[in-house]
Amino acid sequence: MRTNGHGAARVGIGGPVGSGKTALLERLIPLLRGRGIDLAVITNDLVTHEDAERLRRARLLEPERILAVEAGACPHTVIREDPTLNMEAADSLDRIFPDLDLILIESGGDNLASTFSLDLVDYWLFVIDVAGGDDIPRKRGPGVIQSDLLVINKIDLHPYVGVDLQRMRAEAAAVRNGRPVLCTNCRADEGIAAVADALCDAVLYRGA
Amino acid sequence: MSDPLVIESIIGDRGDPALAGRLHEIGHHGVMETLVVDPADLPRRRFHSLTDAGTACFVALPRSARLFDGAVVWLDGQRAIVVRVGEQRWLRLAPGANAALELGYLAGNLHWRVRFDGDCLLVAVDGPIEAYLARLKDFQQRGKVRIVE
Numbered sequence: 001m002r003t004n005g006h007g008a009a010r011v012g013i014g015g016p017v018g019s020g021k022t023a024l025l026e027r028l029i030p031l032l033r034g035r036g037i038d039l040a041v042i043t044n045d046l047v048t049h050e051d052a053e054r055l056r057r058a059r060l061l062e063p064e065r066i067l068a069v070e071a072g073a074c075p076h077t078v079i080r081e082d083p084t085l086n087m088e089a090a091d092s093l094d095r096i097f098p099d100l101d102l103i104l105i106e107s108g109g110d111n112l113a114s115t116f117s118l119d120l121v122d123y124w125l126f127v128i129d130v131a132g133g134d135d136i137p138r139k140r141g142p143g144v145i146q147s148d149l150l151v152i153n154k155i156d157l158h159p160y161v162g163v164d165l166q167r168m169r170a171e172a173a174a175v176r177n178g179r180p181v182l183c184t185n186c187r188a189d190e191g192i193a194a195v196a197d198a199l200c201d202a203v204l205y206r207g208a
Numbered sequence: 209m210s211d212p213l214v215i216e217s218i219i220g221d222r223g224d225p226a227l228a229g230r231l232h233e234i235g236h237h238g239v240m241e242t243l244v245v246d247p248a249d250l251p252r253r254r255f256h257s258l259t260d261a262g263t264a265c266f267v268a269l270p271r272s273a274r275l276f277d278g279a280v281v282w283l284d285g286q287r288a289i290v291v292r293v294g295e296q297r298w299l300r301l302a303p304g305a306n307a308a309l310e311l312g313y314l315a316g317n318l319h320w321r322v323r324f325d326g327d328c329l330l331v332a333v334d335g336p337i338e339a340y341l342a343r344l345k346d347f348q349q350r351g352k353v354r355i356v357e
Binding site: 009080115119123140146205 | 212214216249251252253254255256266268269270271319335339
């Protein structure tokens with residue numbers, strides 16, 4: 001449902017460098033658009049517009065629907081301590097596209113302590129990957145623990161990096177006290193629909 | 209399952225005299241329901257929840273709105289829904305001699321929400337208490353902090 005005049009729902013996507021945040025975006029965008037969701041994206045990078053340019057090159061959205069924020073320093077600062085730059089970017093998207101349903105805000109690659117301010121987003125997910133090691137959930141980083149949804153990506157790689165995926169998933173569920181954990185293989189479009197369902201159910205109330 | 213009530217605005221404060229009469233009347237002839245919100249979730253504008261009577265709600269507030277204890281979020285002839293903020297647990301810490309700065313640095317580095325009360329540091333407990341105690345263990349062992357309560 002669209003809540004007129006209230007601005008679009010805002011969903012954060014955080015996670016370590018190389019875990020697959022941009023790859024997840026690349027899969028989510030066409031899926032969400034196919035469901036009739038009017039969306040835009042904000043990417044965060046340290047000192048470049050690398051991720052925004054990657055999305056523009058992919059032509060998944062009109063270029064004006066993709067904004068880039070340069071964090072300049074620690075990526076978590078602009079999504080947590082002082083999210084002003086991202087809030088201004090999201091506000092500008094709301095002004096330019098008044099019928100917008102959803103803004104996806106991708107954090108710059110960070111560490112396991114990265115979290116989103118709820119002043120910036122309504123809901124946030126944290127992306128880790130099996131190649132980063134199956135001990136990541138056990139390390140109980142705030143991103144792993146506090147996110148509304150934990151995504152374990154690159155599950156196709158687990159036999160090649162010596163990861164027991166079943167155990168990794170079980171340990172992730174345990175440290176999160178039963179909060180949701182989903183597995184994806186972005187390269188093969190596996191598990192993406194479930195991620196889309198979760199965020200739509202949480203903030204759009206329109207289901208699949 | 210029926211559709212949830214969609215809450216798109218904060219109507220006012222239950223203490224507001226303009227609302228008190230209507231709330232009083234509904235209390236006698238209708239249904240007064242409470243929507244409990246965890247203190248850590250107060251900044252959220254969009255979420256699903258249930259009232260104490262089991263009514264499903266989808267909160268979708270404008271970005272300028274912020275929930276508070278006593279916020280009236282639904283009011284019709286038969287039903288009122290009022291927000292109650294869940295109890296905030298606090299960990300009261302007394303820094304050891306010459307350790308106040310170091311304790312403050314630790315709390316900041318861990319992004320804990322804090323308040324000050326005299327010589328004590330109050331830390332908002334937003335998750336399992338064990339996670340907080342684990343971070344304080346080394347400080348405790350070195351006499352740099354005492355957990356008051």
